[in-house]
Amino acid sequence: MSTTDPPKKMTYRDAVREGIRSALQNDPRVFLMGEDVGHYGGCFAVSRGLLAEFGEERIRDTPLAESAFVGAGIGAALGGMRPIVEIMTCNFSLLALDQIMNTAASLLHMSGGQFNVPLVIRMATGGGKQLAAQHSHSLEGWYAHIPGLKVLTPATLEDGYGMLASALADPDPVLIFENQTLYIMEGELPANAGPVDISSAKVRCEGKDVTILTYGASLPKSLEAAAKLAEQGVHAEVVDLRVLRPLDDATIMRSVAKTHRVLIVDEGWRSGGISAEISARIQEKAFYELDRPVQRLCSAEVPMPYAKHLEQAALPQVESIIAAVQNLVRSHG
Amino acid sequence: MTTAQPDHDQARRLLWQMVRIRRFEEKCVEMYSAQKIRGFMHLYIGEEAVATGIIEQLRPEDAIVATYREHGQALVRGMSAGSIMAEMYGKQEGCARGRGGSMHLFDAKTRFCGGNAIVGGGLPLAIGLALADKMQNRKAVTACFFGEGAVAEGEFHESLNLAALWKLPVLFICENNLYAMGTALRYTESKTEIAKKGDAYNVANAVVDGMDVLAVSEAAAKAIATAREGQPFLLECRTYRFRAHSMFDAELYRSKDEVTEWKKRDPITLFFDAMKAANVLSDADYAAVETEVAKEVDDSVAYAEAGTWEPVSDLTRFVYSEVTAS
Known part of the structure; x- marks a missing residue:
């Protein structure tokens, strides 16, 4: 997209997908991994179409094993890749909390600065869709308690699109919380949308x-x-x-x-x-x-x-x- | 010993590595008693043949993920005894600048990725390291050590499944020393044959006598070759720790007789006696190894003693990467 193009009408979901697509196109080290991200197209249809475009190596369906695939994301990040791990909802992230806190957030400090973890974890958060007590909570504030993590909450199309690239460029673990009710929000993504700052309100x-x-x-x-x-x-x-x-x-x-x-x-x-x-x-x-x-x-x-x-x-x-x-x-x- | 005989140099090296671990850790106990080392410290004494047999078969490009009982793995991998001792002293010359201590030894140069003190926590990490190697077409293997206690954790099962599903170059090494802290295997596992659990996930597996360094070496060579071709392998090494779980363990859960029985199969004695009987190593070789190791251990203490305390003003460093302006 060039700056002279008109803004594109789309949903927040589309913007997140375009952000992922752009990251995959721009860096061969980037891959997406999580439950139902591939053949199903993503629980919230965020990754729909990406499997056909990028293949099974880079749009990687995982078993229902949050701890293992989040930990695998950490290891892959240490090994030089730039994984985007998707956790279906933040409630499920509790099954991987050990990996997120005891490993991803702690490794750099515990290793005296030797092992940084350039990992991005995306997860859906929030209520409002009648999904009851195990699919509807907002745990982003809770994760914000943990030193070593960065916690992003994109609430606009530009941030839904651009925060991912910035998170991938960050040398340390970044958690992105996408509120489930925002996926259908409609808006315009400027033609020159790109990475956004991830340090300011x-x-x-x-x-x-x-x-x-x-x-x-x-x-x-x-x-x-x-x-x-x-x-x-x-x-x-x-x-x-x-x-x-x-x-x-x-x-x-x-x-x-x-x-x-x-x-x-x-x-x-x-x-x-x-x-x-x-x-x-x-x-x-x-x-x-x-x-x-x-x-x-x-x-x-x-x-x-x-x-x-x-x-x-x-x-x-x-x-x-x-x-x-x-x-x-x-x-x- | 039924395995192929090593030559003199190979045998001397295996002996040297095992003696290094033994003497280094004996010195650690001394320094712990002197309150130079604090916190939790878990000794590997009795299990030396496992780390030695496995790691001596690895290549420099391979990665290692270990547990909180990892002094032995770190030493065999080539991390300096001084950097490990200094770490346990909490000095900034330590391999993790004193941020990790005994349970969190790290060395990026040798791909030594810790020192993980969450039981089972290292297995998913190993999967990821292997995945990265595979995706980047590197022929490296990740060797992941864990105890039999970790087999009860979900991460063991999740990780074996993923490794086989994705055909990852991982060697899972279960150091089965029979006790998860103080709880015997028979009280925690419905099926105590650990290697066979690999069958459930299509992970090739084997059991080896973890007190016999040559048997471990031979099994490791085969397992690593399999893993390097993209087929994960689970190697159960049956071993025994001669010392308590940590420095705070009264050992109420096992009998002195049992410990005495296992000590009759001390991996160092077992190996040296066999090599001597086969005329591969002599008493003079053993004495020379002890002399070399004594010096290395003494030097490590001197290095740690001479080390410096990181200024408290550095306390919050390494929480986030220090990105230098380009």
Whole structure:
């Protein structure tokens, strides 16, 4: 694609697929490995068509053996390849948690700097599709606890496409969390889309009254809430965190200093979650900028229920974001 | 000994490697008692024939994945005794700059990929190293050591399956010393013939007397040749650790008589006696090996003693790669 071409209309799913395709085309060391990535076309159809294009060596179906194929990804990365390991959902990644934490995240340090692990792991995350308590959780904040990992949460087509190339160029393990509900999101991918920075948050919507810090599937919800709030004369600034480890403190604190009120919207659980970490950093670094205590809107602390009305009630929604912002603003003075 | 006789130089080298492990680890115990070495330390004494027999058959381009009981593998692979001792001292001259200790020895130059202290955790890594070699058309083999305790972990089964499915050049070496820490094999496995578990995954397999370095060498040569052609191999080496599991083990789970019986099959004595009887090695050879090894071990201590502590300001280095600006 050249810069003079018009942007392409596509879904987030297409953008992720194009990112993978581009990586496979650009570097013979890159290969994709995971459950059902090949003949099935990917559980969420992300890799559909790639097997025919790149063959079984590079679009590698694995047995249902998360620990072994994630560990194999680590070994292959040590051996000079650039594997993209797909884990069907982040709930399943717990079967590979030992490999992710005890090996991928620890190896460089444990070896005194000798063995870095240039591995990328992609996984689907999040609720909202009535998949109940073993397919719907948001564990990205949890992984962000672990030194040695980088944790990315692409929430736009550009990031869905471009974060992969940046992650593959990184010398260390990078986890990419793709929220399941975003796959059908439609948008435009600029013709010159390419690698994006994977170290900073981005202001997606400017505002002066309140800052909404969010990521993943809560980003489009927050943007929609911000648009409705604007009609009421409340101007929310929406910051897309994009990267949960390392957190971009500078962008967060800059927005806090501008609006003095903060709402964190996170599909993860509240207790011990990434929202707690961000809130703590704000009080450490920008306490005197705050007009109101930092507020958090997180998922209810339940294993995700199946019934639609219960699941929807468990997740942050446009309405609950609006209500939380109104409360923050109303209680001012 | 039913296997082919080595010549004098080959025999002397095998003896030398085994004596190095033995004397080095005896010195480690001394240094542990002197509190120079801390943390967990697991000794290989009694199992020397396994690492020696296997690793002496590997090529420089081959990779090794080992466990937390890996001093022997590291020494035979050619890592310097000084760098290992310094690592156990926690000095920055150690092979992992003091970040790993006894359980996490690493050396990129010799493709020594650790020192993994999660039982079974190394097997998937070995699969990946072999996959990378295969995908890049390198004729290297990955030798993956683990104890019989690891056979109970899912990673053993997942990894054997993948290795056979993808035709990977992996040599799985099960060091069956009969005890997973303090729990005997018969209490943990419904089927105690470990090599045969390879059959379930179409992984070629064999059992060898792990106290007989020549038998291990011969079995390893065949197994490595098979693996190099892209057919994984599971080699069960029946062995015994003469010392406790770690330095914190009262050994309540096995009898002194059992240990005494196994010590009668000490791999070093067994090998030397056979070589002497065959006129391949002499008492003078043995004495010379001991002298050489004593010096190497003493030097390793001197190296560790002279080593330096990494400044605390470096504490958070090596969490992420240090990318130099280009």
